[in-house]
Amino acid sequence: MDKKLVIPGEFLSDDPSQADEGTYVENNRVFSSVFGIASFNNGIRVVPMAGKYIPKPGDLIVGIIKEVTYSNWIVDIRSPYDGLLHISEIPRRIENDEMSKYLKIGESIMTLVSDVDANMKVELTLNDQRLRPIKEGRIIEVTPSKVPRFIGRSGSMIAMLKNETKCNIFIGQNGRIWITGKDKGMELAIKSLLKIEKETHIPGLTDRITKFIKEEKGEKVKVKVPEKKEESIEEGIEKNIEEEKTSSGGILDELLGDEK
Amino acid sequence: MSKPEKLIENGIRLDGRKPDELRPIKIEVGVLNRADGSCYFEFGGNKVIAAVYGPREVHPRHQQKSNSAVVRYRYNMASFSVEDRKRPGPDRRSIEVSKVSREALEPVIFQEYFPRSAIDIYVEVLQADAGTRTAGINAASIALADAGIPMKCLVSACAVGKIDGTLVLDLNKDEDNYGQADLPVAMTPDGNITLIQMDGNLTKDEFKEGLEMAKTGCMAIHEMQKAALMEKYSSQIEGENNE
Known part of the structure; x- marks a missing residue:
């Protein structure tokens, strides 16, 4: 069997080079760090059964506009951290005072995480063919x-x-x-x-x-x-x-x- | 209840337990829908409920740490949890219990994974019967796992005490009131102690022996915590690789 349900602290392997997401290494032994399903194909990883979304650069996500500031939209991305969509990150040029016309509070967007820094400042972008505000559905x-x-x-x-x-x-x-x-x-x-x-x-x-x-x-x-x-x-x-x-x-x- | 003549007779305690026996434990995982993780924990006459939220935004802002999550633990006794109505709200005792319980769990949580965020743990005591802080820690550590928060391991806790000169595991209310010592201990499965407090007097040897008893108790509780978490997803995942 190459999958099983594990709890935090459960011993997984003696090979630290196999350790992947959801694990930690102590004294060259690999343990699970979350409650979830461990899989042993191509490295050992544990996928948690629950948990918050932690943004990574390159993630495609759905956000909801929470606030409009002078040059940024603050976006709720279902994470402990807010997303920031700068006025220059949308496909066409608009004036600062017209931001609410383009995206209002409560509207949803399909967006891309362009950067996350060490302080967990999350920058978003709409500057991509695939991305757009969500108007229906x-x-x-x-x-x-x-x-x-x-x-x-x-x-x-x-x-x-x-x-x-x-x-x-x-x-x-x-x-x-x-x-x-x-x-x-x-x-x-x-x-x-x-x-x-x-x-x-x-x-x-x-x-x-x-x-x-x-x-x-x-x-x-x-x-x-x-x-x-x-x-x-x-x-x-x-x-x-x-x-x-x-x-x-x-x-x-x-x-x-x-x-x- | 007034002080009984003997708390332990022929190695049998007032409630019929042997000196090294725990009270019956009942655990339910995921009892609250709103919380990210939750647990209901019955430890003899103790009934506690733990809820975990987070990682989430820190309010008030000044509490946030730029390089790690803050862990906040609130231990609260319901006004109906004891015979005489407990005046609601935090008091000297519950603030202390909150602090030591938080410090019992902090070492196992990977706080540095979530800078500028908060992990909130709420423990409500619905019914108290001595040993509520240990019950709270047991419940909280399951609730943390249920919330998917990364941690080194679960934390298990139980108390050791001395009644009529005999060391016993897991005191109940009468033993706590009329006994000579109470020693609550929380530890990880590899025996690292994260909480230890003592009320009353024990000799050096008694202390050492008591600690060993607590360790056995905690191991037994750890197995039950594990079983309870597994129970939540009882339909097994064997053969999932067929997909």
Whole structure:
């Protein structure tokens, strides 16, 4: 078994060179520093079951404008630290007194962490083709440490969700998820995302979610063709496996593919 | 209750325990939805609830440290936690307990990971029956782990005391009131002591023996803390690699 649930202080290995995130080394022995799931492939890391988002340069996140100052927007990024978006970090030039016209308090943005200094001053930017203010859709919040599970191996989970719900889903590293699409699709997407959040630690996640979505959809057509339900589940799984094989390349490109 | 004639008779204590026996413990993890981490801890007649928030922004600002997180610990007894109504609010005793409990947990928390932030620990005593500070520390360390805060290890705590000249583990209310000594100890699983206080008198040898007893007690509690955390995610993760 190469994964297990560990508590802080649990002994993991005698090889300090293997130590990665969520661990610490004492007397050349590796211990877990958080309560979470330890994995032993390509180095030892422990993914915590909970915890706050700590910004890193290069993270794509969803922020909400908290305050507008003379030349900065102060952005809530679901972290102990506020994000700062400077007036020069947006795609077009605007005057200082027009900042609120561009982004008001309460509005959401899809943004990139450009720099974090030793004092945890977090600088954000919108100066990128992929980034923009969020004008439509819905945002839900999940545990930041679980974000990789929402994306799945090389984007398999998100690709499946997008395909099944016909929604556009962007997962910010800070655990905010932005969903746009038709009402019904969004509802299904949110239901599935919340199910993923609850069951991240149980094996066979992608399959279970595929089944869940099929069932949710199946309920609506049940009256007409009740026998077909089981078949569709199997089809779904096969289809999903194919997707996992074919999906490759940047996750981001996938996320934004149909928006570009 | 007035002073009983004997607190221990033929090696059996008032509540039927042996000298080296802990009171029954019940632990529940994640009992509060609003808190980042929480724990309900029953230690014999003690009932405490611990909530952990953070790391989060520091208010008031002047408390923040530029190179590490600040840990704030608030121990509070509910007015209904004891027989005579306790006057609500912080008093001399609860301020002291808050300070020593915070210092019992600070050495295991990786505070330097979160500069300019605060980790808040709130411990509420719902029912008190001697040993609330140890119950509070046990609960708080589980709540910290539940909140996903990086730490070196869990901290476990229990008390040793002397009644009728015999050393006993984990005093209850009557033993605490009429006994000769009370020695609360908090330690990490490798035996590093993070809290030790003493009320009453013990000889040098008794102290050494008492400390060993406390160590055994803390180890037993550590196992229960671990089991409680594991319990929260009881459906196991074996075979997750199939995905």
